[in-house]
Amino acid sequence: xxxxxxxxxxxxxxxxxxxxxxxxxxxxxxxxxxxxxxxxxxxxxxxxxxxxxxxxxxxxxxxxxxxxxxxxxxxxxxxxxxxxxxxxxxxxxxxxxxxxxxxxxxxxxxxxxxxxxxxxxxxxxxxxxxxxxxxxxxxxxxxxxxxxxxxxxxxxxxxxxxxxxxxxxxxxxxxxxxxxxxxxxxxxxxxxxxxxxxxxxxxxxxxxxxxxxxxxxxxxxxxxxxxxxxxxxxxxxxxxxxxxxxxxxxxxxxxxxxxxxxxxxxxxxxxxxxxxxxxxxxxxxxxxxxxxxxxxxxxxxxxxxxxxxxxxxxxxxxxxxxxxxxxxxxxxxxxxxxxxxxxxxxxxxxxxxxxxxxxxxxxxxxxxxxxxxxxxxxxxxxxxxxxxxxxxxxxxxxxxxxxxxxxxxxxxxxxxxxxxxxxxxxxxxxxxxxxxxxxxxxxxxxxxxxxxxxxxxxxxxxxxxxxxxxxxxxxxxxxxxxx
Amino acid sequence: xxxxxxxxxxxxxxxxxxxxxxxxxxxxxxxxxxxxxxxxxxxxxxxxxxxxxxxxxxxxxxxxxxxxxxxxxxxxxxxxxxxxxxxxxxxxxxxxxxxxxxxxxxxxxxxxxxxxxxxxxxxxxxxxxxxxxxxxxxxxxxxxxxxxxxxxxxxxxxxxxxxxxxxxxxxxxxxxxxxxxxxxxxxxxxxxxxxxxxxxxxxxxxxxxxxxxxxxxxxxxxxxxxxxxxxxxxxxxxxxxxxxxxxxxxxxxxxxxxxxxxxxxxxxxxxxxxxxxxxxxxxxx
Ligand SMILES: Cc1cc2nc3c(=O)[nH]c(=O)nc-3n(C[C@H](O)[C@H](O)[C@H](O)COP(=O)(O)OP(=O)(O)OC[C@H]3O[C@@H](n4cnc5c(N)ncnc54)[C@H](O)[C@@H]3O)c2cc1C
Ligand SMILES: Cc1cc2nc3c(=O)[nH]c(=O)nc-3n(C[C@H](O)[C@H](O)[C@H](O)COP(=O)(O)OP(=O)(O)OC[C@H]3O[C@@H](n4cnc5c(N)ncnc54)[C@H](O)[C@@H]3O)c2cc1C
Ligand code: SF4
Ligand code: SF4
Ligand code: FES
Numbered sequence: 091x092x093x094x095x096x097x098x099x100x101x102x103x104x105x106x107x108x109x110x111x112x113x114x115x116x117x118x119x120x121x122x123x124x125x126x127x128x129x130x131x132x133x134x135x136x137x138x139x140x141x142x143x144x145x146x147x148x149x150x151x152x153x154x155x156x157x158x159x160x161x162x163x164x165x166x167x168x169x170x171x172x173x174x175x176x177x178x179x180x181x182x183x184x185x186x187x188x189x190x191x192x193x194x195x196x197x198x199x200x201x202x203x204x205x206x207x208x209x210x211x212x213x214x215x216x217x218x219x220x221x222x223x224x225x226x227x228x229x230x231x232x233x234x235x236x237x238x239x240x241x242x243x244x245x246x247x248x249x250x251x252x253x254x255x256x257x258x259x260x261x262x263x264x265x266x267x268x269x270x271x272x273x274x275x276x277x278x279x280x281x282x283x284x285x286x287x288x289x290x291x292x293x294x295x296x297x298x299x300x301x302x303x304x305x306x307x308x309x310x311x312x313x314x315x316x317x318x319x320x321x322x323x324x325x326x327x328x329x330x331x332x333x334x335x336x337x338x339x340x341x342x343x344x345x346x347x348x349x350x351x352x353x354x355x356x357x358x359x360x361x362x363x364x365x366x367x368x369x370x371x372x373x374x375x376x377x378x379x380x381x382x383x384x385x386x387x388x389x390x391x392x393x394x395x396x397x398x399x400x401x402x403x404x405x406x407x408x409x410x411x412x413x414x415x416x417x418x419x420x421x422x423x424x425x426x427x428x429x430x431x432x433x434x435x436x437x438x439x440x441x442x443x444x445x446x447x448x449x450x451x452x453x454x455x456x457x458x459x460x461x462x463x464x465x466x467x468x469x470x471x472x473x474x475x476x477x478x479x480x481x482x483x484x485x486x487x488x489x490x491x492x493x494x495x496x497x498x499x500x501x502x503x504x505x506x507x508x509x510x511x512x513x514x515x516x517x518x519x520x521x522x523x524x525x526x527x528x529x530x531x532x533x534x535x536x537x538x539x540x541x542x543x544x545x546x547x548x549x550x551x552x553x554x555x556x557x558x559x560x561x562x563x564x565x566x567x568x569x570x571x572x573x
Numbered sequence: 574x575x576x577x578x579x580x581x582x583x584x585x586x587x588x589x590x591x592x593x594x595x596x597x598x599x600x601x602x603x604x605x606x607x608x609x610x611x612x613x614x615x616x617x618x619x620x621x622x623x624x625x626x627x628x629x630x631x632x633x634x635x636x637x638x639x640x641x642x643x644x645x646x647x648x649x650x651x652x653x654x655x656x657x658x659x660x661x662x663x664x665x666x667x668x669x670x671x672x673x674x675x676x677x678x679x680x681x682x683x684x685x686x687x688x689x690x691x692x693x694x695x696x697x698x699x700x701x702x703x704x705x706x707x708x709x710x711x712x713x714x715x716x717x718x719x720x721x722x723x724x725x726x727x728x729x730x731x732x733x734x735x736x737x738x739x740x741x742x743x744x745x746x747x748x749x750x751x752x753x754x755x756x757x758x759x760x761x762x763x764x765x766x767x768x769x770x771x772x773x774x775x776x777x778x779x780x781x782x783x784x785x786x787x788x789x790x791x792x793x794x795x796x797x798x799x800x801x802x803x804x805x806x807x808x809x810x811x812x813x814x815x816x817x818x819x820x821x822x823x824x825x826x827x828x829x830x831x832x833x834x835x836x837x838x839x840x841x842x843x844x845x846x847x848x849x850x851x852x853x854x855x856x857x858x
Contacts, residue, residue: 269790271657308659309659314661315596336793337794346806356797365614372642376832376833497792498793499811
């Protein structure tokens with residue numbers, strides 16, 4: 091049993107900081123930066139929770155994990171029970187514990203956040219999930235009767251994997267189709283090893299394979315097979331689309347096709363999926379050693395790109411962002427880690443033009459200084475140019491990380507799938523049902539670029555709705571006005 | 574894993590492969606390509622589907638060994654496997670009715686142009702082929718082209734076979750003598766496609782080229798394959814690979830294709846060295 095502490099005693103405890111690789115060491119390797127809690131640290135951190143009667147932290151979690159209960163179990167050293175509580179609502183705790191923007195979600199809502207530091211819910215979630223993986227993994231081997239219904243899941247990101255998991259657990263026959271040669275979506279090709287070890291993603295995939303989920307990689311749906319063919323020719327009873335938002339935006343300034351200008355997707359794919367950082371890699375990447383690298387953007391993708399460039403020897407490696415640091419959408423931890431690793435931040439600037447030499451290689455960028463004006467609909471103050479305040483910087487390589495739009499491959503060959511003017515697929519937020527009978531969608535393809543936990547939650551809600559549809563055969567779409 | 578059913582050289586450094594890929598064989602249309610990896614740690618490279626048999630379930634790839642990946646691939650034999658194969662990718666060739674279409678292939682470009690020639694002929698068009706090579710042994714698919722085209726003109730730089738000169742010289746000659754020519758498809762090295770565009774432009778002949786930028790995913794996700802067409806940025810893997818030749822910025826394409834020149838050169842030398850060791854094991858003389 092955990093220690094019996096009074097509320098006042100709990101409030102006096104200090105937040106347990108997670109050990110990290112020292113900045114000088116980690117800035118030259120791709121190993122994970124955060125090293126994890128020891129069991130003692132986890133218990134000490136869990137004891138900080140005052141076990142609120144109205145645990146507002148739960149409202150902050152997009153999937154409503156019973157945080158108070160799992161944290162209480164950690165304080166009691168019931169680590170496996172703690173992870174079981176999390177898994178009622180989340181399918182990927184080892185991943186979400188690492189990559190959720192906790193400061194905007196669970197930890198941002200925690201009552202301790204105002205006067206003290208919030209309970210380190212993310213670190214605790216990560217700890218118990220790693221504990222489970224280190225102790226023989228999940229205990230999920232229940233034999234369920236097969237329903238004989240077949241579901242095609244398109245895309246193997248968090249939305250697709252979560253949907254597949256819930257469907258296979260209730261006895262449906264599930265096949266996941268993935269365009270690339272590896273499974274995991276952005277978790278594999280986008281988020282770098284130093285933030286999310288690929289071994290963790292592979293363990294989740296292996297677990298699903300063990301439960302009987304079939305995986306077909308190198309299969310681009312929309313090209314090799316349309317959605318109609320999956321339903322009509324291949325005998326699938328339902329299709330879930332979790333194809334993500336993977337069409338990179340560029341800046342739209344002159345010179346952005348110069349050699350040395352990458353989209354973040356290309357840069358990170360070359361490094362993560364194709365392992366261009368390893369000695370002897372077959373896939374090339376421009377040599378960044380001692381080069382000046384600038385990354386446009388202020389989100390997680392921009393932080394991942396700039397920190398990756400740093401690890402590949404870039405100096406200086408700089409973030410160029412058009413708003414101020416307060417508006418950066420990246421996780422606070424990533425910004426702090428980037429700074430500790432020597433990343434430079436130049437805020438309130440926007441590119442006007444990229445310059446190159448006669449062979450077409452990038453040499454520099456002309457930038458416009460910005461200031462913050464009125465708030466826009468997102469509540470963030472809108473950046474506007476300061477007339478005449480322009481300057482030029484010399485750079486060797488630029489990475490554009492200003493977001494992704496949905497890839498239109500599937501919509502193009504499925505005309506009866508309703509889409510928004512932004513190219514996202516229209517789907518009911520509660521059920522994932524689209525305008526096309528038997529077709530469901532969730533994750534970034536519906537919301538636009540969002541988060542792992544939201545994609546996972548959407549995959550699970552769709553799975554519940556798919557199960558219901560397969561049992562009842564009733565297809566009912568919530569009227570547009572209600573949605 | 575896709576099994577290689579047949580493999581043989583059809584020209585120096587150019588190998589023909591029949592590869593088991595039943596779904597791709599059924600689905601593919603002229604002008605589309607696949608992305609393959611030779612090994613589990615290999616690079617992803619695009620290759621055009623040169624031919625396919627939907628009943629037998631195979632596709633044909635014709636590969637010129639230019640660097641590490643293609644040269645490694647060209648060592649494979651019937652019975653070996655490709656580690657990954659994804660496709661069909663890209664937009665199919667647009668096939669309409671023309672008075673007379675000319676298909677121009679330079680080097681291994683002939684392999685990429687061949688399926689389009691077949692599709693044009695199947696749609697009832699008169700098709701003329703101009704297929705070039707440095708010398709006789711580099712001219713490929715001549716018999717295959719003859720089977721579908723009304724006229725076939727091999728050209729060689731050294732005059733060892735067919736017309737002595739460049740494909741563009743032959744094309745200019747044909748255009749001058751045949752006013753019915755109203756569509757040209759050109760595939761080959763970037764300077765050749767550029768030159769073809771310059772030949773047809775003054776005549777206002779509708780001309781299409783198949784571009785070969787560096788690709789990674791081939792699904793529109795990375796933007797590495799971007800090309801400039803009519804001043805607009807397009808992704809060759811999903812918007813192409815075929816584009817209006819008169820609007821393509823060929824210089825940009827040629828420059829961007831040199832991005833990894835130093836790396837490729839190094840890997841190629843390394844490959845040549847390992848090849849030397851393989852053929853002459855240490856200790857042999
Ligand atoms: C660099 C980067 C860093 C990020 N960092 C964070 C973070 O720290 N925290 C956080 O919460 N979120 C982060 N995100 C966002 C998060 O990763 C995404 O919101 C989430 O992965 C979306 O999941 P998804 O399942 O909808 O799609 P994805 O993860 O994008 O997966 C979609 C999959 O579908 C496949 N696919 C696409 N089209 C087809 C097709 N036609 N046929 C077959 N397969 C197809 C794709 O190849 C891909 O594997 C980050 C994103 C990026 C790019
Ligand atoms: C849509 C498409 C279809 C293609 N179809 C075929 C085909 O049917 N048969 C075939 O032999 N090749 C084809 N190619 C070209 C083929 O993909 C490249 O030759 C291959 O990627 C080179 O890889 P490598 O590692 O062997 O050589 P690398 O070491 O990468 O390059 C060696 C040399 O080839 C040049 N090169 C690099 N990439 C390309 C490229 N994408 N295109 C042309 N030259 C390049 C380099 O500048 C260098 O001089 C196609 C390319 C595209 C984009
Ligand atoms: S899933 Fe994310 S938001 Fe929810 S409790 Fe875990 S870390 Fe917090
Ligand atoms: S709000 Fe904070 S203190 Fe209260 S239960 Fe949740 S984690 Fe514990
Ligand atoms: S190859 Fe990546 S977008 Fe075309």
